[in-house]
Amino acid sequence: MRTTVAAAPAGWRMRPRTRKGVLVVHIVAAGAWIGLDVMLGVLVFTAMFTGDRATASLGYQALPLLLWPIIAAAVVCLASGVVLGLGTHHGLLRYWWVAVKLALNLLLTALVVLLLRPGLYEAAEYGRRLAVGPATADLGDLVFPPIVSSTALVVATVLSVYKPWGQVGGSAAERA
Numbered sequence: 001m002r003t004t005v006a007a008a009p010a011g012w013r014m015r016p017r018t019r020k021g022v023l024v025v026h027i028v029a030a031g032a033w034i035g036l037d038v039m040l041g042v043l044v045f046t047a048m049f050t051g052d053r054a055t056a057s058l059g060y061q062a063l064p065l066l067l068w069p070i071i072a073a074a075v076v077c078l079a080s081g082v083v084l085g086l087g088t089h090h091g092l093l094r095y096w097w098v099a100v101k102l103a104l105n106l107l108l109t110a111l112v113v114l115l116l117r118p119g120l121y122e123a124a125e126y127g128r129r130l131a132v133g134p135a136t137a138d139l140g141d142l143v144f145p146p147i148v149s150s151t152a153l154v155v156a157t158v159l160s161v162y163k164p165w166g167q168v169g170g171s172a173a174e175r176a
């Protein structure tokens with residue numbers, strides 16, 4: 001017997017118009033999140049590799065501006081994704097492509113709050129020191145968040161469109 005974990009009971013299905021509205025919110029939040037990661041990458045790489053101290057200083061000081069927009073996009077993407085999962089036949093843990101996206105979204109959001117947030121404030125502080133004179137800091141790890149996050153979000157987008165791997169707990173024949 002196949003178990004379908006957290007699939008939407010028939011009574012919980014969203015009406016088509018509601019589903020489309022939530023899907024628009026979901027896609028816009030996911031797109032915004034990717035765009036913000038690209039902005040983060042542009043600022044980080046410019047600040048790190050420019051030869052101009054004033055530009056580097058401004059770039060580092062601007063980084064915390066992206067923190068709350070990234071958190072907001074991640075939370076809206078997560079919340080709308082959960083509503084879409086629960087309110088449609090997709091379920092939350094019924095299909096691998098949804099379950100993996102849920103795990104990615106939770107992991108990325110946790111990394112933003114736990115690792116990126118202190119890193120951005122540290123970089124901004126370094127930017128303020130750079131504004132008044134030469135300074136040094138070990139901020140090499142800052143290159144990873146934009147690369148890792150945007151790569152994971154592109155993977156999530158590909159999963160959303162191709163919907164691979166079938167059902168969680170499904171047979172190999174079903175997955176093929």
Ligand code: HEM
Nearest residue numbers: 030078081082084085088090101102105153156157160161
């Ligand atoms: C990790 C970041 C995420 C990105 C980049 C993302 C991206 C997308 C995109 C582009 C679509 C539209 C696919 C299409 O219509 O062909 C989609 C649909 C969907 N997503 Fe996400 N998503 C993410 C997170 C989540 C999460 C966390 C969940 C649920 C826990 C989720 C559940 C769904 C579901 C169920 C659909 C299909 C909606 C429908 O057609 O009714 N997504 N997602």
